[in-house]
Amino acid sequence: MCGIVGAIAQRDVVAHLIDGLKRLEYRGYDSSGIAVLNGGIERVRRVGRVAEMESAAQAQGTHGKLGIGHTRWATHGGVTEPNAHPHISGGVAVVHNGIIENHDEQRERLKALGYVFESQTDTEVIAHLVEHYLKQTGELFAAVQQAVRELHGAYAIGVMSQSQPDLLVCARMGCPLLIGLGETENFIASDVSAVLSATRRVIFLEEGDVAALTTSGVKILDKTGAPAERTVHLSDVSLASLELGPYNHFMQKEIHEQPKALADTIEQVLEEGFSPALFGDADGELLRQVEGVQILACGTSFYAGSVAKYWIESIAKLPCTVEIASEYRYREAVANPKYLIVTISQSGETLDTMEALKYAQSLGHDLSLSICNVRESAIPRASRLVFYTRAGAEIGVASTKAFTTQLVALFTLAATLAKLGGKLNSDSEAHHLDALRQLPGSVQHALNLEPQIKPWADRFSPKHHALYLGRGVHYPIAMEGALKLKEITYIHAEAYAAGELKHGPLALVDEAMPVVVIAPNDSLLEKVKSNMQEVRARGGELFVFADLDSHFGESDGVHVIRTPRHVGVLSPILHAIPVQLLAYHTALAKGTDVDKPRNLAKSVTVE
Incomplete structure (x- = not known):
């Protein structure tokens, strides 16, 4: 800004x-x-x-x-x-x-x-x-x-x-x-x-x-x-x-740079394992004291933190709360000094997140960790611990590779806390490290879906509204997808936990309202299918991102694109790719300014 x-x-x-x-x-x-x-x-x-x-x-x-x-x-x-x-x-x-x-x-x-x-x-x-x-x-x-x-x-x-x-x-x-x-x-x-x-x-x-x-x-x-x-x-x-190089927009370039950005960020994890040294805690003594995690962030970084809540609670078995930094800093929070304060900011200069960190510290939160993409920026300097992602420069206002590398950092934090707390055995650690090792290749396969996504963008471009649905750990990916569409296409989009449809949002569904569904092949797939039937029964048109091994096909009003096979706990990172591509190509179809959307700034350094 x-x-x-x-x-x-x-x-x-x-x-x-x-x-x-x-x-x-x-x-x-x-x-x-x-x-x-x-x-x-x-x-x-x-x-x-x-x-x-x-x-x-x-x-x-x-x-x-x-x-x-x-x-x-x-x-x-x-x-x-x-x-x-x-x-x-x-x-x-x-x-x-x-x-x-x-x-x-x-x-x-x-x-x-x-x-x-x-x-x-x-x-x-x-x-x-x-x-x-x-x-x-x-x-x-x-x-x-x-x-x-x-x-x-x-x-x-x-x-x-x-x-x-x-x-x-x-x-x-x-x-x-x-x-x-x-x-x-x-x-x-x-x-x-x-x-x-x-x-x-x-x-x-x-x-x-x-x-x-x-x-x-x-x-x-x-x-x-x-x-x-x-x-x-x-x-x-x-x-x-x-520089743009062979790409038409920085957002396009940065979407396609994600396999390398992820590989670069993962490299340090594969070298060290899930080690507290990755965060600047040489012997793990600080992180061993953690009794819970409080995440503070804004915008896309908030959605990354929302995914991390599921990982931290399911893998590390620690309570985790996620708050919008601009709200946290203005309320009377009840502090627990034994909670780790985690701030997430691509630039490291986000004013609301910086001020939220200062507020948390004033309440007695001595232990803080910054996840950031810019070395020596303000928030890491104010934090006791830091994990630098290796996304490289991100120019497009709509964050892409910064988001997915933040997710890698947060998954690494969850696994590290689990290991220090005795909740992660050597077999599970090896399994998670292997999943990280394979992630850049899986993301490249997801990028190969681009030719299938382009025709969907043509159907979206004349629309005025859209719904995004997800469940569990994929609900924040639905929120991130809706944000991307809003940011660069100016189409009004909202995301809901799919189980909330019948509690109000279903009233919005008709033939003019496209509904994007994140449908990985996990334990909630059958529930998601049920929610999809609720949409079809009201005349809604479904656009479904499913895994390769999810067993349902296209039909009238139901369009399906299959991402690579389900990649387990890292599935949210993989499913972020197609929603980015959908927003990008819809913006192209509408002719909006992809890299510099109206009224928005890359780095928000004022209230």
């Missing part, structure tokens, strides 16, 4: 700023802009895609050796050019991610001081506040330090001033921001993808950090104002992973 780039160099930085913004487009945005220093401040902003802003910058001949850029996702104020970043006050330009909670109070104060506001944004408050203190101190770095002390909320900011053309200043609190280190040039960005064309050496700023960048070096002060040394990391993200 929103994106920041900035650069200070001995060369023109406009091309770098625009390239960085293009690489941040996946995060979700509705306007973009850059500002560079060229004597005075030159600013170019446009509503719409970065390409439109790029054309305007080229037409104006915009150039400079110091600059900042931004992609905005509207929060305060509508989608208009005056609300687009960067915002300017006098000779100060600012870009900002996050939300300033006390902006109304600061706005009134600044108006009283004579500042005139040209936008509806909370960000303009920052620009005026920095300009106010710059007049007093004469030093941009000191002015930014003073200004951020008065901001309440979450922010990542980049600031420059025409009075100090050799300085770029940035600060973060609650929103991700990093520094890229080059030779005689340095950069800032909200995501490593925006600096990879220039450098792989990055510093991840910590909460409350304020930094000053010149062409010769970087100075960082921590939240107390003391000098801080931050670790320099060599990013393992490659530019190739951020």
